[in-house]
Amino acid sequence: MKEPVSITSIASISALGTTPEEIWEQYLNDNHSIAEKQFDQTSALVAELPSSLKKEIKKLKGSDTKYKKLDDSVLYAIYVSREAVKEAGWNSNDDFGVNIGSSRGATRLFEKYHQEFLKNNKTATLASPTTTLGNIASWVAHDLQTKGPEISHSITCSTALHALLNGVAWIQAGLTDKFLVGGSEASLTDFTIAQMNAMKIYSKQKTSYPCRAFDLEKKKNTMVLGEGASSICLERGNSPKAIAKIEGIGYATEILEHNISISAEAECFQRSMKMALEGVDPKEVDAIVMHAPGTIQGDLSEYKAISSVFCNKIPFLTTNKWKLGHTFGASGLLSLELAIFMLQKQQTIAVPFAMKQHPPKKINKILVNAVGFGGNAVSVLLSK
Structure with missing residues (x-):
C-alpha cells in the first residue's frame, strides 16, 4: 500500500x-x-x-x-x-x-x-x-x-x-x-x-x-x-482518531472448477494473504480471523492455505461463525470487528471446541480473511 x-x-x-x-x-x-x-x-x-x-x-x-x-x-x-x-x-x-x-x-x-x-x-x-x-x-x-x-x-x-x-x-x-x-x-x-x-x-x-x-x-x-x-x-493516513490501521490488502480469484467450492489448498487464499503481507514478515502476524464457514472443505482448505503461507509459525487462529452464524455479505466486516476488539483489548478469542493453541503475548497485527462462492478471496492486514 x-x-x-x-x-x-x-x-x-x-x-x-x-x-x-x-x-x-x-x-x-x-x-x-x-x-x-x-x-x-x-x-x-x-x-x-x-x-x-x-x-x-x-x-x-x-x-x-x-x-x-x-x-x-x-x-x-x-x-x-x-x-x-x-x-x-x-x-x-x-x-x-x-x-x-x-x-x-x-x-x-x-x-x-x-x-x-x-x-x-x-x-x-x-x-x-x-x-x-x-x-x-x-x-x-x-x-x-x-x-x-x-x-x-x-x-x-x-x-x-x-x-x-x-x-x-x-x-x-x-x-x-x-x-x-x-x-x-x-x-x-x-x-x-x-x-x-x-x-x-x-x-x-x-x-x-x-x-x-x-x-x-x-x-x-x-x-x-x-x-x-x-x-x-x-x-x-494515520488519523489520531484511528481505532486500527489497514497495513495491507490482498485479493485473488480462482478459476472455477465448481460453482460453490475452492481448491483443496485454497490457492486464492494463499495469493490474497501473500499480497496483504507484502513487505511484512509473516512472523509479525499474531492472529488470523478465518473465514471458516463451518463446512468440511471450506474450513480445511483455508487451514491448509494458512499452513502453506506461514509454514511452521502459524499465528493464533479464530473465527466467529460458530457464535453468530454466517452472515454472507456482511461476514467479512464482522470478522474485522472481532480483530479490532482483539487489538484493542489485547486478548484473543478462542473457538471452544477447536484445536488448542497458545495465545500470543502481545497482539500487534491481525490478518482477516473472507471468501465467497467461486473463490474470490480477500485478506486484510490490520495493526494497532
Missing part, C-alpha cells in the same frame, strides 16, 4: 447485539446465539438479531414514509451506517463515498413480490426499485445526505471486504479522503434456507455447538445462517 488507511469507527448489528460493550461481553463467553426458528415452510437453525434490535429496526422503518417499503437489508445498512458516521464525527459536508454491498440483497421483498406475481400475474409499483441491489448504497447515501460516490455490489460472502478494498483504492488514488464501506445481509428466509439445504452444507446438529466452524475433525457440514450488517469509516 502507498500509505496506511485508518479505520476511525465501526458499527454493527448481529446476533451478538450492537454496542461494543455487549458484543465484547458475548465474545468473552463460550455461548453461541444460534437457535431453531420456524419459517413458513420449514424450520432451521439460525442466528437472528436480538428482539431489542428488531424493535430498533422497526422504529427506523416507521421513522420516514419512504422507508416503509424498504427491505431489511437496506434498513440494517442505514442503521449501522448512521452509527459509524456518528462515531467518526463525519457529516454531510465531508462528501464521503459510500460502498455498501450484499450477497443476497432484498431477499424477503423479492420473495414477497414474486409470490404476489405468481398469484395475481402482476406486482407492486415499487417491486423493481426496492429489490435492485443498488438501492442499498443509494438509500444509505440519501439518509446521510452525502454527495460523494455511491457503490453497491455483490461478491458473495467476501462482499464486505471487497467494499473495503474499493474504499482503500479510492482513497489511495487521491479521489477522496474518506469512505464509508460495509456489508448488509437479511437472508433468513424460506427460499434462502432451501438453497443452503440443497447444497447439503447446512447444519442439522442440535448439539451444544450447531456450527462447528474451525473444527477440522468434523465429519459433517455445519454451516448456519445469521443476519446482520456492519459499516466502517475509512480515512487517509
Whole structure:
C-alpha cells in the first residue's frame, strides 16, 4: 500500500447485539446465539438479531414514509451506517463515498413480490426499485445526505471486504479522503434456507455447538445462517482518531472448477494473504480471523492455505461463525470487528471446541480473511 488507511469507527448489528460493550461481553463467553426458528415452510437453525434490535429496526422503518417499503437489508445498512458516521464525527459536508454491498440483497421483498406475481400475474409499483441491489448504497447515501460516490455490489460472502478494498483504492488514488464501506445481509428466509439445504452444507446438529466452524475433525457440514450488517469509516493516513490501521490488502480469484467450492489448498487464499503481507514478515502476524464457514472443505482448505503461507509459525487462529452464524455479505466486516476488539483489548478469542493453541503475548497485527462462492478471496492486514 502507498500509505496506511485508518479505520476511525465501526458499527454493527448481529446476533451478538450492537454496542461494543455487549458484543465484547458475548465474545468473552463460550455461548453461541444460534437457535431453531420456524419459517413458513420449514424450520432451521439460525442466528437472528436480538428482539431489542428488531424493535430498533422497526422504529427506523416507521421513522420516514419512504422507508416503509424498504427491505431489511437496506434498513440494517442505514442503521449501522448512521452509527459509524456518528462515531467518526463525519457529516454531510465531508462528501464521503459510500460502498455498501450484499450477497443476497432484498431477499424477503423479492420473495414477497414474486409470490404476489405468481398469484395475481402482476406486482407492486415499487417491486423493481426496492429489490435492485443498488438501492442499498443509494438509500444509505440519501439518509446521510452525502454527495460523494455511491457503490453497491455483490461478491458473495467476501462482499464486505471487497467494499473495503474499493474504499482503500479510492482513497489511495487521491479521489477522496474518506469512505464509508460495509456489508448488509437479511437472508433468513424460506427460499434462502432451501438453497443452503440443497447444497447439503447446512447444519442439522442440535448439539451444544450447531456450527462447528474451525473444527477440522468434523465429519459433517455445519454451516448456519445469521443476519446482520456492519459499516466502517475509512480515512487517509494515520488519523489520531484511528481505532486500527489497514497495513495491507490482498485479493485473488480462482478459476472455477465448481460453482460453490475452492481448491483443496485454497490457492486464492494463499495469493490474497501473500499480497496483504507484502513487505511484512509473516512472523509479525499474531492472529488470523478465518473465514471458516463451518463446512468440511471450506474450513480445511483455508487451514491448509494458512499452513502453506506461514509454514511452521502459524499465528493464533479464530473465527466467529460458530457464535453468530454466517452472515454472507456482511461476514467479512464482522470478522474485522472481532480483530479490532482483539487489538484493542489485547486478548484473543478462542473457538471452544477447536484445536488448542497458545495465545500470543502481545497482539500487534491481525490478518482477516473472507471468501465467497467461486473463490474470490480477500485478506486484510490490520495493526494497532
